[in-house]
Amino acid sequence: MALLEIKNLHVEIDGKEILKGLDLTVNAGEVHAIMGPNGSGKSTLAYVLAGKDGYEPTSGEVRFNGKNIFDMAPDERAAAGLFLAFQYPLEIPGVATMTFLRTALNAQRKKRGEAELSTPDFLKKVREVAKKLGIDQEMLRRAVNVGFSGGEKKRNEILQMALLEPRLAVLDETDSGLDIDALRIVADGVNRLRGPERSSVVITHYQRLLKYIVPDVVHVLSKGRIVKTGGKDLALELEARGYAEYQTEEAAA
Amino acid sequence: MNVMAEVKVIKTAAETALAHAFAQVRAHLPGGAAIAEERAAAFDVFAREGLPHRRIEDWKYTDLRALMREAKPLASPPDAGAKARAKSAGALVGDVEARRLVFIDGAFVPELSDVAALEQGLAITSLAAALSGDDAGLIAHLGKLAPISDVAVALNTAFMGDGAAIRVGVGATIERPLHLVFTASGKPAASFVRSLLAVEPGARVMLVESHDGPAGSDYQVNGALELFVGDRAHVDHVKIVGEGANALHVSTLAAAIGAKARFNTFTFTIGGAVVRNQLFLKFDGEDTVANIRGATLLKGRQHVDTTLIVNHNARGCQSREVFKSVLDDEAHGVFQGRIVVKQGAQQTDAKMMTRALLLSETAEADNKPELEIFADDVQCGHGATAGALDQELKFYLMARGIPAAEAEALLIQAFLGEAVEGIEHAGLREALMDQVAAWLKARGKDK
Numbered sequence: 092m093a094l095l096e097i098k099n100l101h102v103e104i105d106g107k108e109i110l111k112g113l114d115l116t117v118n119a120g121e122v123h124a125i126m127g128p129n130g131s132g133k134s135t136l137a138y139v140l141a142g143k144d145g146y147e148p149t150s151g152e153v154r155f156n157g158k159n160i161f162d163m164a165p166d167e168r169a170a171a172g173l174f175l176a177f178q179y180p181l182e183i184p185g186v187a188t189m190t191f192l193r194t195a196l197n198a199q200r201k202k203r204g205e206a207e208l209s210t211p212d213f214l215k216k217v218r219e220v221a222k223k224l225g226i227d228q229e230m231l232r233r234a235v236n237v238g239f240s241g242g243e244k245k246r247n248e249i250l251q252m253a254l255l256e257p258r259l260a261v262l263d264e265t266d267s268g269l270d271i272d273a274l275r276i277v278a279d280g281v282n283r284l285r286g287p288e289r290s291s292v293v294i295t296h297y298q299r300l301l302k303y304i305v306p307d308v309v310h311v312l313s314k315g316r317i318v319k320t321g322g323k324d325l326a327l328e329l330e331a332r333g334y335a336e337y338q339t340e341e342a343a344a
Numbered sequence: 345m346n347v348m349a350e351v352k353v354i355k356t357a358a359e360t361a362l363a364h365a366f367a368q369v370r371a372h373l374p375g376g377a378a379i380a381e382e383r384a385a386a387f388d389v390f391a392r393e394g395l396p397h398r399r400i401e402d403w404k405y406t407d408l409r410a411l412m413r414e415a416k417p418l419a420s421p422p423d424a425g426a427k428a429r430a431k432s433a434g435a436l437v438g439d440v441e442a443r444r445l446v447f448i449d450g451a452f453v454p455e456l457s458d459v460a461a462l463e464q465g466l467a468i469t470s471l472a473a474a475l476s477g478d479d480a481g482l483i484a485h486l487g488k489l490a491p492i493s494d495v496a497v498a499l500n501t502a503f504m505g506d507g508a509a510i511r512v513g514v515g516a517t518i519e520r521p522l523h524l525v526f527t528a529s530g531k532p533a534a535s536f537v538r539s540l541l542a543v544e545p546g547a548r549v550m551l552v553e554s555h556d557g558p559a560g561s562d563y564q565v566n567g568a569l570e571l572f573v574g575d576r577a578h579v580d581h582v583k584i585v586g587e588g589a590n591a592l593h594v595s596t597l598a599a600a601i602g603a604k605a606r607f608n609t610f611t612f613t614i615g616g617a618v619v620r621n622q623l624f625l626k627f628d629g630e631d632t633v634a635n636i637r638g639a640t641l642l643k644g645r646q647h648v649d650t651t652l653i654v655n656h657n658a659r660g661c662q663s664r665e666v667f668k669s670v671l672d673d674e675a676h677g678v679f680q681g682r683i684v685v686k687q688g689a690q691q692t693d694a695k696m697m698t699r700a701l702l703l704s705e706t707a708e709a710d711n712k713p714e715l716e717i718f719a720d721d722v723q724c725g726h727g728a729t730a731g732a733l734d735q736e737l738k739f740y741l742m743a744r745g746i747p748a749a750e751a752e753a754l755l756i757q758a759f760l761g762e763a764v765e766g767i768e769h770a771g772l773r774e775a776l777m778d779q780v781a782a783w784l785k786a787r788g789k790d791k
Binding site for chain 2: 141142143144164165166168169170174175177180181183184185186190191194195196198199202234251255
């Protein structure tokens, strides 16, 4: 069954059309990779899905678990199980990481009609998740992302993802700027979430993350459209040949 | 002494009422001949200047002449009902264990106050009692710090009826905080409270003052605290203004700080229709370290003015000024901060920061930081910002499932937290953050 269905999605940012009729279907249990050159609309797609202000569609539809996501505020989408790992996670001075995590988790549970976790249960859960992912507890004691290195910020995104257990995780270039150890943590986080009910969309410029997260489907995004779809070998092809043919193809079109 | 020639025509109803009130009560106010003379001199300043208005630079943003439509009659002594209600006053400090001294409409209420078993070195009396006894030691302190050139202080000096008079003796450490509970009965009345706190060399004490009153009632408070911090003393002062929604509150902290002292003061303002918090501080001894902070949370049409003058008169002192305000609806926040470094005050290290967070299009923040430096070997700086909530941060929180109102609340708490964290007393820090949380919760419900 389709968990995410995007049909003929058009999005303009500041009057310029970035997504130009994008179609994408992600079934439950699948991992999709979306690859594409810079400026192809990858991050725009991520923000549209998460519901950032200013990223509204001009036409087309997006259904998540059968529901129109444009009727939902960002927090409602999150509670419904949609998670975006940010390309540039933000620093929030004065907000303790633990407060942030607990507020987020309990807000989602509340919205889903589940009981909020007690403080001891919550602490236990966070520690377990951090341990599984090999994330230093010290990170949890600081304000959200404040003073974190680029790699630590990305790891914190994965920690949030693992804790919130989304049905669909969208990773926006989470691999950029990561060393091999951090890359493994990210991959591990995504692989742990794999299951018949859960899906991921891994947005990336490079093939290297896909060595660790083996996708079921690979798409090439260029000039605001999916221009090619294939199996995991398509990623290797792109690695070998680059994006040149897609750019010229689009430019000619 | 003939000052009549200098008196200009009194214009407003409030000014006229104050003049009548002074003529009526001056003979009955506490204190001997010397105090009566001080009152007369102070009233002369008011008679000459009138209520401060926007053309007076220091009152530019708080036009008291316009804001104070009328002068309420002087408060009469509290009745039994007021005393019964005052038992729950001062709740703003949460469950912090403290020695409570209760004042209703400015009058000390011994039966609600805890003056038993005073710690070694601690002396507490009411100002009225001290003035009536003509305590020479006390009179020597009175008026030394609060300048009657400021009209609000002049009125306070002319009408001062009661207050706390506290002395902490040389080297005494008072573990239990002192809590001055100022509460209004709800009568449409004016109170003029003057307190004195003399902390002698090497002593340590924490003083909390809370100001509250019923939401619906229309009352006026003019308070002043003269604070003497001796050499090597350590004083923590926290003032919480949670006046009723229609109240007018003008109060002054005037402090002189000795050498090698530690001084922390925090002003938290959440209530009142019109509030002016004045802080006149001077560092008279070397190598003192001071944290001067404040947080303000305003909604509706509240107007709160914090006016700070810090005089660095001695060398080697460090002061940090951090004032934060959160302004919603049509609220108006004013911060005027002036740091003056005297010629001899070398190696002064003074940094002032003021930040306003505007939660609505119609809220207004006025920031006026000033530095006046007459020494050449100093480190001084100031910064001021005013802006809306960061929408990127809000989106990040929402993308994790946190609803908009809760996301805003988290960010606002974080914003104020930077200032509140400076309070050394953990219980009080929590009590204030609880006040912030309650304010935010009410805000969430209103929207």
